[in-house]
Amino acid sequence: MINGKGLMTDRLQSLKAQATDITGLSDFGSPWFEAPLSAWIADLGGPLQTEAAARLFERLAVTNLCRRLEVMDWLARHPEIDDVEIPPILFIPGMERSGTTCWPCIHPPEPCCDGN
DSSP, X not given: OXXXXXXXXXXXXXXXXXXXXXHSOOOOOOGGGHHHHHHHHHHHTSTTOOHHHHHHHHHHHHHHHHHHHHHHHHHHHOGGGGGSOOOOOOOOOOOTTSSXXXXXXXXXXXXXXXXX
16 A cells, blocks of 8 residues: 555554454454554654564564453354443552552442442
8 A cells, every 4th residue: 555544554464464364353343443553553653663672562462452352252152251240340440559558448438339
């Protein structure tokens, strides 16, 4: 491809092909992840990336694509997983010693949250 978008698409397809070759699987599920991955791929070719860093991030992308293929395969083989109700989760991030551990002591849980 001549334009940057075509090169990015070729690189995305190359990464997906590598993951398919490694796992022997080909169902990536919904393609929603391709747009953020394409943006990430565009950054790999930026002037601030060294060749070593680009290779490292490319390996990480292939690893994560392999994981996606394996998860999609697992879900296809175990459709009962879709029947499991997952309650809303409250995740409180924070730096060390910032008080996140004490949050439940200071702010009692809402009635919808039982702390389990």
